[in-house]
Amino acid sequence: MTTLTFDSLNPATGEVVGRHPKHTAADVDKVVGRAEEAARWWAALSPAERRRRLLDYKAVLTRHMRELARLVHDETGKPVADATLEIVLTVTHLDWAARNAQKVLGRRRVNTGLVGLNLVGTLEYLPLGVVAVIGPWNYPVFTPMGSIAYALAAGNAVVFKPSELTPGVGVRLAELFAESVPEHPVFQCLTGLGETGAALVADPRVAKVAFTGSTATARRVMAACAENLTPVVAECGGKDAFIVDADADIAAAADACLWGALSNAGQTCVGVERVYVVDAVHDAFVRELSARAARVRAGEHYGPITMPGQVEVIRRHIDDAVATGKVVTGGPGAVRAPYVDPVIVEDVPEDSPAVREETFGPTITVRRTRDVQEALDLANASAYGLGGTIFSRNTRRAADLARRMRSGMTAINSIISFAAVPSLPFGGVGDSGFGRIHGGDGLREFARPKAVSRQRFPMPGMNITSFGRGPADLERLVRLVTLMHGRRKR
Numbered sequence: 001m002t003t004l005t006f007d008s009l010n011p012a013t014g015e016v017v018g019r020h021p022k023h024t025a026a027d028v029d030k031v032v033g034r035a036e037e038a039a040r041w042w043a044a045l046s047p048a049e050r051r052r053r054l055l056d057y058k059a060v061l062t063r064h065m066r067e068l069a070r071l072v073h074d075e076t077g078k079p080v081a082d083a084t085l086e087i088v089l090t091v092t093h094l095d096w097a098a099r100n101a102q103k104v105l106g107r108r109r110v111n112t113g114l115v116g117l118n119l120v121g122t123l124e125y126l127p128l129g130v131v132a133v134i135g136p137w138n139y140p141v142f143t144p145m146g147s148i149a150y151a152l153a154a155g156n157a158v159v160f161k162p163s164e165l166t167p168g169v170g171v172r173l174a175e176l177f178a179e180s181v182p183e184h185p186v187f188q189c190l191t192g193l194g195e196t197g198a199a200l201v202a203d204p205r206v207a208k209v210a211f212t213g214s215t216a217t218a219r220r221v222m223a224a225c226a227e228n229l230t231p232v233v234a235e236c237g238g239k240d241a242f243i244v245d246a247d248a249d250i251a252a253a254a255d256a257c258l259w260g261a262l263s264n265a266g267q268t269c270v271g272v273e274r275v276y277v278v279d280a281v282h283d284a285f286v287r288e289l290s291a292r293a294a295r296v297r298a299g300e301h302y303g304p305i306t307m308p309g310q311v312e313v314i315r316r317h318i319d320d321a322v323a324t325g326k327v328v329t330g331g332p333g334a335v336r337a338p339y340v341d342p343v344i345v346e347d348v349p350e351d352s353p354a355v356r357e358e359t360f361g362p363t364i365t366v367r368r369t370r371d372v373q374e375a376l377d378l379a380n381a382s383a384y385g386l387g388g389t390i391f392s393r394n395t396r397r398a399a400d401l402a403r404r405m406r407s408g409m410t411a412i413n414s415i416i417s418f419a420a421v422p423s424l425p426f427g428g429v430g431d432s433g434f435g436r437i438h439g440g441d442g443l444r445e446f447a448r449p450k451a452v453s454r455q456r457f458p459m460p461g462m463n464i465t466s467f468g469r470g471p472a473d474l475e476r477l478v479r480l481v482t483l484m485h486g487r488r489k490r
Helices: 023-046 049-065 065-076 080-105 142-153 169-179 195-203 215-226 250-266 279-293 308-323 372-380 395-404 439-445 469-485
Strands: 007-008 017-020 109-110 118-125 131-132 159-161 187-189 206-212 232-235 239-242 272-278 326-329 343-346 363-369 388-391 448-457
Touching: 007 169, 017 215, 023 118, 023 131, 023 159, 023 187, 023 195, 023 343, 023 448, 049 080, 049 142, 065 080, 065 169, 065 232, 080 142, 080 239, 080 439, 109 272, 131 142, 131 187, 142 169, 142 206, 142 439, 159 195, 159 215, 169 469, 195 206, 195 215, 195 448, 215 388, 239 250, 239 372, 250 272, 250 279, 250 363, 250 388, 272 279, 272 372, 279 326, 279 343, 279 363, 308 343, 308 363, 363 372, 372 395, 388 395, 439 448
Parallel strands: 131 159, 131 206, 159 187, 206 232, 239 272, 239 388, 272 363, 343 363
Antiparallel strands: 007 017, 109 118, 118 448, 326 343
């Protein structure tokens, strides 16, 4: 293995948290080779054996929750309480994936229809082999484990390349897994910079890549994977909208909106960035929102901007919003790297970078709308489509709005609640990516469907798949199909 190293730093203090190898292409080659062997062993285990080991891993993670939360805090700067919440959600997803994999993926009979009356059809989902996971730094446990846990439960081996900003978290996740599954390296971690990840996704032995990161980087990953026709599930950026209807609970909406926008310093792919408020309640909502924002402190309620380069993006968006809109809270002085204080600006033009581009910081743009339909139209007028939120007391209208919102997930009268439900799939549309993690769709994402048909007995008088087929055989088939499907529905 390579002897070159790099340091992970605490973004709040600049102190060195840990030192990790810069794994080379040669290292990647060896790790993927080991993963191939491990994948064969892991896939050959019975579903019950995999389930037992994964539930044991869940218990190990739970016992090490405080230690892991402290490491997340050290590498990202986020409060320990927020890091703990991230790990709690991870544990619930791991539990669900382990307990439901066989039910979702196991062999089952399917209806073969009248034409296939003499057949038995079965469908099951088989492991892919080696899955590469490229993880982000903002939620270094919850987000990658949304792929890792489901890929493992589906019977695959995993090679994980965490962000270079949070390598220690990735290493620890793999180490804790080895306590539960010591026999083979079913879950391995590679550390390094972009070159390490590039070597991993380009390896032809990788059966699938699960990527979380920016839309621009996702395009480069997809281009590399195209060389080997390696399929990709991509969870990219977001510019999530928050709609406040005229009958919404204003206090609850403001509370949820603020947490959705400011928690983790706004560094959340499904965080609130755009708010559309129906005219009748706009002023009351903005007053409530700004009053609550005045009590939130950067460095106390949320941490620093983890990635130093993001500070300039946030500064540019704030400057643009302030120049074209009306400041409610904060302003250019809110940026005091590595921290950014809460910023709320209203009446920012829809074509401004602060509204069109992902900010990934503790900022909110608020716009007054004539009605809830205009709010939905504006929310949907984005290249992104990851998550979103509707606040309304009208249950039927809220459900209709949520369904028509152009996003992979929508929460009603709650914030980011879909991420806490293991049975719900998570993913986006448009520039927010494609494919799904979590839930049954997340399990199937890391498996290949295997269809089998078995003839139980020859179909008398209708041998249609033979060169010995006569005109009478085809005529019987035509009559049968006409009887079944030829009648027009009125």
